[in-house]
Amino acid sequence: MASGIIGASLPRLDAMAKVTGKAKYTGDYFLADMLVGKILRSPYAHARVINIETSEAEALPGVEAVLTHENVPGNIYATAGHPHSLDPERGDVADKTILTSKARFVGDEIAAVVAVDEITAARALKLIKVEYEMLEALLSTEAALREGAPLVHDERGSNIAGSAGYHVGDIDSVMQQADFIFSDEFETGIVQHCALENHVSYAYIDEDERIVIVSSTQIPHIARRIVGQALGLPWGRIRIIKPYVGGGFGGKQDVCLEPLNAAMTMAVGGRPVKLELTREEYMIGTRTRHSVKLKLKTAVSNEGKLLAIQVDAVSNTGAYASHGHSVMLAGGSKFKYLYNFDAIRYMPRTVYTNLPVAGAMRAYGSPQIAFALESHLDNIAVKLDIDPVELRLKNFNRVGYKDPNTGNQILSCGVRECVERGKELIDWDKKRQSFKEKNERGSHKKRGLGMACFSYGTGTYPAGLEVAGARIILNQDGSVQLQIGATEIGQGSDTVFAQMAAETMGIPMGMVNVVSTQDTDISPFDTGSYASRQTYITGMAIRKAAGEVKNKILEFARRISDLPADCLEIADANIILKDSGSIIMPVAAVALQSYYDRQNSEPITADISNNARVNAISFGTTFVEVEVDIKTGQIEIIEIFNVHDSGKIINRQLAEGQVHGAVSMALGYALSEELLFDNKTGKPLNNNLLDYKLPTILDTPVIGLDFIETFEPTGPYGNKALGEPPTISPAPAIRNAVFDATGVAINRIPIRPQLAFEKFKAAGLLEGGDQVVPD
Amino acid sequence: MIKKINFTVNGKKRELEINAGETLLEIIRKRLHLTGTKEGCGVGECGACTVLIDGTAINSCLYLGVWADGREIVTVEGLAKDGELSKVQKAFISEGAVQCGFCTPGFVITASALQSRGHSLTDIEVKEELAGHFCRCTGYQNIIKAVKKSLENETAGTGGDHT
Numbered sequence: 001m002a003s004g005i006i007g008a009s010l011p012r013l014d015a016m017a018k019v020t021g022k023a024k025y026t027g028d029y030f031l032a033d034m035l036v037g038k039i040l041r042s043p044y045a046h047a048r049v050i051n052i053e054t055s056e057a058e059a060l061p062g063v064e065a066v067l068t069h070e071n072v073p074g075n076i077y078a079t080a081g082h083p084h085s086l087d088p089e090r091g092d093v094a095d096k097t098i099l100t101s102k103a104r105f106v107g108d109e110i111a112a113v114v115a116v117d118e119i120t121a122a123r124a125l126k127l128i129k130v131e132y133e134m135l136e137a138l139l140s141t142e143a144a145l146r147e148g149a150p151l152v153h154d155e156r157g158s159n160i161a162g163s164a165g166y167h168v169g170d171i172d173s174v175m176q177q178a179d180f181i182f183s184d185e186f187e188t189g190i191v192q193h194c195a196l197e198n199h200v201s202y203a204y205i206d207e208d209e210r211i212v213i214v215s216s217t218q219i220p221h222i223a224r225r226i227v228g229q230a231l232g233l234p235w236g237r238i239r240i241i242k243p244y245v246g247g248g249f250g251g252k253q254d255v256c257l258e259p260l261n262a263a264m265t266m267a268v269g270g271r272p273v274k275l276e277l278t279r280e281e282y283m284i285g286t287r288t289r290h291s292v293k294l295k296l297k298t299a300v301s302n303e304g305k306l307l308a309i310q311v312d313a314v315s316n317t318g319a320y321a322s323h324g325h326s327v328m329l330a331g332g333s334k335f336k337y338l339y340n341f342d343a344i345r346y347m348p349r350t351v352y353t354n355l356p357v358a359g360a361m362r363a364y365g366s367p368q369i370a371f372a373l374e375s376h377l378d379n380i381a382v383k384l385d386i387d388p389v390e391l392r393l394k395n396f397n398r399v400g401y402k403d404p405n406t407g408n409q410i411l412s413c414g415v416r417e418c419v420e421r422g423k424e425l426i427d428w429d430k431k432r433q434s435f436k437e438k439n440e441r442g443s444h445k446k447r448g449l450g451m452a453c454f455s456y457g458t459g460t461y462p463a464g465l466e467v468a469g470a471r472i473i474l475n476q477d478g479s480v481q482l483q484i485g486a487t488e489i490g491q492g493s494d495t496v497f498a499q500m501a502a503e504t505m506g507i508p509m510g511m512v513n514v515v516s517t518q519d520t521d522i523s524p525f526d527t528g529s530y531a532s533r534q535t536y537i538t539g540m541a542i543r544k545a546a547g548e549v550k551n552k553i554l555e556f557a558r559r560i561s562d563l564p565a566d567c568l569e570i571a572d573a574n575i576i577l578k579d580s581g582s583i584i585m586p587v588a589a590v591a592l593q594s595y596y597d598r599q600n601s602e603p604i605t606a607d608i609s610n611n612a613r614v615n616a617i618s619f620g621t622t623f624v625e626v627e628v629d630i631k632t633g634q635i636e637i638i639e640i641f642n643v644h645d646s647g648k649i650i651n652r653q654l655a656e657g658q659v660h661g662a663v664s665m666a667l668g669y670a671l672s673e674e675l676l677f678d679n680k681t682g683k684p685l686n687n688n689l690l691d692y693k694l695p696t697i698l699d700t701p702v703i704g705l706d707f708i709e710t711f712e713p714t715g716p717y718g719n720k721a722l723g724e725p726p727t728i729s730p731a732p733a734i735r736n737a738v739f740d741a742t743g744v745a746i747n748r749i750p751i752r753p754q755l756a757f758e759k760f761k762a763a764g765l766l767e768g769g770d771q772v773v774p775d
Numbered sequence: 776m777i778k779k780i781n782f783t784v785n786g787k788k789r790e791l792e793i794n795a796g797e798t799l800l801e802i803i804r805k806r807l808h809l810t811g812t813k814e815g816c817g818v819g820e821c822g823a824c825t826v827l828i829d830g831t832a833i834n835s836c837l838y839l840g841v842w843a844d845g846r847e848i849v850t851v852e853g854l855a856k857d858g859e860l861s862k863v864q865k866a867f868i869s870e871g872a873v874q875c876g877f878c879t880p881g882f883v884i885t886a887s888a889l890q891s892r893g894h895s896l897t898d899i900e901v902k903e904e905l906a907g908h909f910c911r912c913t914g915y916q917n918i919i920k921a922v923k924k925s926l927e928n929e930t931a932g933t934g935g936d937h938t
């Protein structure tokens with residue numbers, strides 16, 4: 001079985017289609033007489049709709065339909081891309097209607113038009129007259145939590161969307177007996193996924209009266225169910241198709257367009273309607289990453305042993321719950337695996353405000369928690385005069401650690417090796433010393449080193465259901481079709497799936513045809529691309545299906561060769577004798593006979609589901625060197641290294657690509673990106689790619705990386721999460737490097753030059769600042 | 776206002792009647808259905824819509840269709856010759872410069888323009904040339920590698936392989 005396919009840097013299956021422009025994304029499909037849908041968005045952050053007058057818009061030639069809350073289904077549904085919960089108590093918060101009679105943020109969906117073209121649709125929007133009754137705009141969690149504040153959702157009775165937390169041990173007594181207690185406060189900004197492809201879908205009703213929606217989604221099977229719920233239709237009447245997707249990062253793990261798009265086609269008798277957001281709409285009208293304010297209080301012993309931690313977190317989920325409190329619960333439950341605390345009290349609150357809706361985004365709550373925790377640890381290290389690396393090494397968990405709340409266990413752990421490797425890559429000990437000496441000489445440019453660590457889960461078990469399907473069909477020529485419900489959104493899952501099937505079946509990768517488009521009518525059930533789950537959960541489904549097909553091939557070969565199946569093996573697409581390696585027949589010969597042999601014909605397929613009740617823990621670290629210009633607040637990344645224990649790496653080149661992209665996203669998170677709003681009106685100020693400050697190629701340093709390859713026993717090929725984790729630790733590592741360089745603890749991200757400058761000034765670093773000492 | 780334009784797209788002569796306000800991007804995608812060219816912003820911020828206009832890489836979302844009259848346009852679909860990928864396309868595949876692929880056609884087009892100049896560039900020059908393109912997936916790391924690779928062995932005056 002050791003064919004060398006697992007672990008190799010094989011090119012992506014879809015690279016050819018993508019470099020030639022043949023790969024078709026949702027927006028690339030044009031149906032005959034396709035209509036255009038557009039959304040009328042609220043100009044106010046919080047206002048009740050008193051009246052909507054649509055007759056002028058309806059009268060405009062070329063307008064086919066005008067939709068408002070009065071003529072679309074009014075079912076209240078949850079949009080989060082999670083599996084349906086059989087227990088209604090545990091489901092996602094349902095607080096959304098297709099169109100609303102109350103605007104809850106600037107950009108909320110008040111009405112929509114369907115017209116023959118974009119210009120007509122845009123004109124029609126202007127003809128819709130909406131009368132609003134203004135309400136107080138709640139633009140911060142403090143405002144929303146204030147006694148007597150108006151409610152964002154009247155039906156919910158409170159502006160708190162969720163407040164469940166957890167605790168471990170007896171924190172009060174541990175705190176009382178500790179040598180030291182340290183406290184810090186942190187805050188993270190609102191950022192946006194900014195996939196290059198804006199959210200887009202189109203919908204029509206087919207000849208069997210079924211609603212077909214083609215969508216740029218990470219979660220086709222979930223979207224089907226939610227559209228059914230929103231429209232009040234049987235789920236089987238909905239069909240979702242997912243073609244190529246131009247990046248998701250969690251933003252498309254939510255149902256943003258599909259229910260309204262379905263309502264649009266229903267309003268025009270089933271004619272096809274395309275609903276394509278502009279960049280400006282995408283950045284406020286879909287999802288964002290929660291901004292979180294955190295208070296940390298930690299008990300530590302004289303020796304630097306972390307004893308107990310209390311985390312009080314307030315998360316701003318914006319106008320609708322979306323993934324809401326799940327993000328806080330997930331983020332707060334994953335750091336347990338990293339450090340061994342005797343006691344933990346985790347007290348998160350997720351709060352509604354009149355800002356755009358926060359949802360899932362790469363690493364789902366962990367970047368916020370890790371920014372606070374890892375920055376806090378460096379503050380503690382300085383106070384205790386311990387090297388930050390040493391502090392962490394003293395406190396890491398090991399294989400065998402059991403989550404006290406869930407019983408889930410660490411079965412592979414390379415975090416120590418990751419840290420050792422990171423130290424070596426950046427030359428930690430030597431540089432720490434030399435920078436200290438240099439910085440003390442007083443140049444306005446200071447160098448510093450920082451690091452941070454993380455632990456992260458693979459999939460959502462035990463919080464969520466984990467199920468994934470894989471179907472393999474042996475073709476007449478010995479190749480196979482591999483169908484999965486898991487979605488390729490750019491991360492490379494189709495390619496690693498093909499590697500897995502090829503490895504297990506003993507055939508070359510070129511003989512595996514992955515059906516890349518998901519279609520809920522055809523594709524096996526899988527909940528989709530999120531939680532870094534697919535190579536792990538779906539990977540196991542593929543391993544099982546491929547194993548079954550292989551066994552059937554060998555069994556068929558036995559029947560037609562009279563050799564016992566257990567002495568046969570498959571290698572290089574041939575049936576061979578296990579012992580001698582001599583070739584009995586090609587797999588293709590078996591395949592052909594399996595279709596057409598008059599006595600034995602029974603085409604070979606496997607169709608399995610993997611219900612996983614395991615969760616593997618990934619680990620890793622970032623080491624970074626920065627140069628800080630005290631006079632300008634500029635922070636330059638000199639070197640950055642991410643080192644990961646993601647178990648066995650299935651495809652080195654693709655794995656490196658995941659780290660590159662995630663680190664780049666984290667650089668923006670740490671230093672430049674933030675969605676800004678007018679603090680009186682809640683109007684977005686920078687919802688475009690020019691002003692938002694996504695890292696450009698010129699902003700991005702060389703991103704160094706390495707992998708410590710442990711073998712995860714629950715992973716199908718020893719693998720565990722990789723897609724999200726690399727975005728967790730860079731921001732705190734950078735912040736810690738700035739702290740190291742300047743002695744100034746900046747507890748908010750993004751650390752834009754202005755913020756850094758103000759902090760340096762407040763710390764007195766600019767005084768007598770004109771002395772320039774050569775570096 | 777309807778205008779008639781004559782232009783060449785990927786080597787083929789075209790005659791179209793267009794609205795004076797239509798962008799070249801709209802014409803390429805919606806009239807010619809050459810959907811390899813992408814729209815990421817529509818206002819010149821992202822580079823996804825880049826095409827070659829008389830050999831120069833330009834954001835087609837900022838370029839009016841009427842201006843294309845008499846010009847030669849190359850889109851990503853026009854780079855491979857007789858089924859053979861261009862050097863730039865091959866380098867994007869081998870260096871792992873593609874993830875979701877939505878930014879890829881734009882980068883490949885700009886890289887092709889660089890390559891047709893026929894000389895190699897330093898890292899910083901490559902970055903400056905590509906600075907009009909956003910990519911959210913790759914952190915640009917392998918894109919830089921791919922572009923450098925496609926400029927390897929280029930010396931002044933040899934010309935590109937996509938012309």
Ligand code: FES
Pocket residue numbers: 813814815816817818819820821822823824825834835836837
């Ligand atoms: S679509 Fe033209 S630059 Fe973004």
Ligand code: FES
Pocket residue numbers: 196246247490872873874875876877878879909910911912913
């Ligand atoms: S590959 Fe996805 S935006 Fe560049």
